[in-house]
Amino acid sequence: MRGTLYGIGLGPGDPELITLKAARLIEEASVIAYPTLAGGDSFARAIAQDLIPIGAREIRMDVPMTTERAPAQAAYDTGAAEIATALEAGEDVVCLCEGDPFFYGSFMYLHARLAEKFTVEIIPGVTSVTACAARAAMPLAARNERLTVLPGPLPEDELRSRIEGAESVVIMKVGRHLPKLRAVIDGLGLTDQATYVERASLPEERVLPLAQAPEKAPYFSMILITKGADPWL
Amino acid sequence: MRGTLYGIGLGPGDPELITLKAARLIEEASVIAYPTLAGGDSFARAIAQDLIPIGAREIRMDVPMTTERAPAQAAYDTGAAEIATALEAGEDVVCLCEGDPFFYGSFMYLHARLAEKFTVEIIPGVTSVTACAARAAMPLAARNERLTVLPGPLPEDELRSRIEGAESVVIMKVGRHLPKLRAVIDGLGLTDQATYVERASLPEERVLPLAQAPEKAPYFSMILITKGADPWL
Numbered sequence: 001m002r003g004t005l006y007g008i009g010l011g012p013g014d015p016e017l018i019t020l021k022a023a024r025l026i027e028e029a030s031v032i033a034y035p036t037l038a039g040g041d042s043f044a045r046a047i048a049q050d051l052i053p054i055g056a057r058e059i060r061m062d063v064p065m066t067t068e069r070a071p072a073q074a075a076y077d078t079g080a081a082e083i084a085t086a087l088e089a090g091e092d093v094v095c096l097c098e099g100d101p102f103f104y105g106s107f108m109y110l111h112a113r114l115a116e117k118f119t120v121e122i123i124p125g126v127t128s129v130t131a132c133a134a135r136a137a138m139p140l141a142a143r144n145e146r147l148t149v150l151p152g153p154l155p156e157d158e159l160r161s162r163i164e165g166a167e168s169v170v171i172m173k174v175g176r177h178l179p180k181l182r183a184v185i186d187g188l189g190l191t192d193q194a195t196y197v198e199r200a201s202l203p204e205e206r207v208l209p210l211a212q213a214p215e216k217a218p219y220f221s222m223i224l225i226t227k228g229a230d231p232w233l
Numbered sequence: 234m235r236g237t238l239y240g241i242g243l244g245p246g247d248p249e250l251i252t253l254k255a256a257r258l259i260e261e262a263s264v265i266a267y268p269t270l271a272g273g274d275s276f277a278r279a280i281a282q283d284l285i286p287i288g289a290r291e292i293r294m295d296v297p298m299t300t301e302r303a304p305a306q307a308a309y310d311t312g313a314a315e316i317a318t319a320l321e322a323g324e325d326v327v328c329l330c331e332g333d334p335f336f337y338g339s340f341m342y343l344h345a346r347l348a349e350k351f352t353v354e355i356i357p358g359v360t361s362v363t364a365c366a367a368r369a370a371m372p373l374a375a376r377n378e379r380l381t382v383l384p385g386p387l388p389e390d391e392l393r394s395r396i397e398g399a400e401s402v403v404i405m406k407v408g409r410h411l412p413k414l415r416a417v418i419d420g421l422g423l424t425d426q427a428t429y430v431e432r433a434s435l436p437e438e439r440v441l442p443l444a445q446a447p448e449k450a451p452y453f454s455m456i457l458i459t460k461g462a463d464p465w466l
Binding site (some may be wrong): 008009011012015016017018019020021023024092100101102103104105111115116120122123124125126127131133134135137138140141142143144145147148149150151153154162165199201210 | 242245246247248250251252253254256274289328333334337338341344348353354356357359360364365366367368370371372373374375376377378379380381382383384395398434461
């Protein structure tokens with residue numbers, strides 16, 4: 001009998017924001033898989049580390065930091081093949097994912113490679129979006145309001161038109177795109193309604209008005225914009 | 234010393250999708266608050282029921298089911314006053330919220346009434362958005378893709394233009410708006426890319442292609458539309 005692949009969302013970083021289900025599956029795991037950045041540390045593994053059983057086998061996927069496609073594709077090909085071998089041998093595999101597996105998560109690349117052949121169960125996790133809103137004390141959307149999620153690397157023109165037409169906006173993956181994003185948001189006169197959040201829920205978290213954001217932002221940073229609260233309150 | 238108000242996200246319905254932090258705070262609570270629909274059952278309380286300590290005091294907020302504002306506002310005014318009395322007496326109050334408190338959650342109405350005067354901590358939860366995507370096996374957004382969240386009660390024209398300009402779309406609060414939503418999605422030629430999810434993560438969950446959705450949808454139902462996967466895989 002073949003094993004099941006679990007894609008497990010771990011939430012934004014605070015180990016207490018792991019769900020009870022994710023915690024149980026990790027504690028019962030005999031094979032655990034996770035991506036690492038260029039052979040370095042794995043953020044996903046760090047979030048889950050206190051739950052990983054002693055003696056569990058660990059499948060590391062070293063994903064190179066590059067915008068080229070082929071090296072990253074090769075890393076997921078290799079990881080998927082190793083996971084497939086375990087599943088074929090009847091072992092369940094627990095794949096650790098920061099945030100939620102289907103929301104800007106690298107698990108999607110494994111899902112695309114393995115879901116047709118094996119049973120996959122996705123355990124959703126708390127996303128950085130609601131974690132940032134919680135820490136910034138900024139409600140995201142109420143009643144009939146709309147929410148738009150945009151990745152920071154999008155071109156300037158597209159960011160401008162999408163922010164302009166939206167109510168609440170969340171910009172993910174800010175990192176090195178911060179100067180461009182500042183310029184767009186300033187140009188729209190929205191800087192006063194924008195909040196910068198870095199590493200939400202971790203000890204080194206920072207929450208600041210966008211005007212006071214640092215010069216350099218890490219990859220795990222976000223900008224929230226809300227254009228006036230619902231008057232219904 | 235004044236107590237702290239905790240706004241606790243409970244996730245989409247499966248009690249195992251509660252976070253470790255939310256579970257701990259509920260288990261330690263002496264005062265618990267939650268909304269009920271028109272004096273009936275509380276979905277939030279049902280999700281958390283196995284964690285509520287025996288002897289905890291419960292503050293119920295009976296929110297009437299109406300599109301009129303005044304009766305609901307009065308219910309939140311009354312609830313906020315009762316919570317404020319407990320906080321002023323030095324008691325912590327744990328407020329139970331389905332999903333995430335700041336994502337279409339009724340907790341926002343309490344936050345607006347109490348956050349200036351009291352310490353409030355928000356515990357983010359798994360939203361129905363990623364829970365539905367997990368159960369439908371539909372990745373929401375990868376790499377530089379955009380995600381738009383729209384409430385079903387929006388007018389037809391606005392829904393049409395917003396769905397047209399988006400990549401992945403999540404439509405919340407489908408309920409009685411299902412016939413209108415079907416017509417809009419059909420008109421855009423997107424029915425084959427749309428999935429209907431009802432009560433995600435609960436035993437009575439249903440996941441169906443939109444074309445096979447039932448005539449009548451409950452309030453807790455959603456439509457996911459994805460316009461073709463990222464070719465990067």
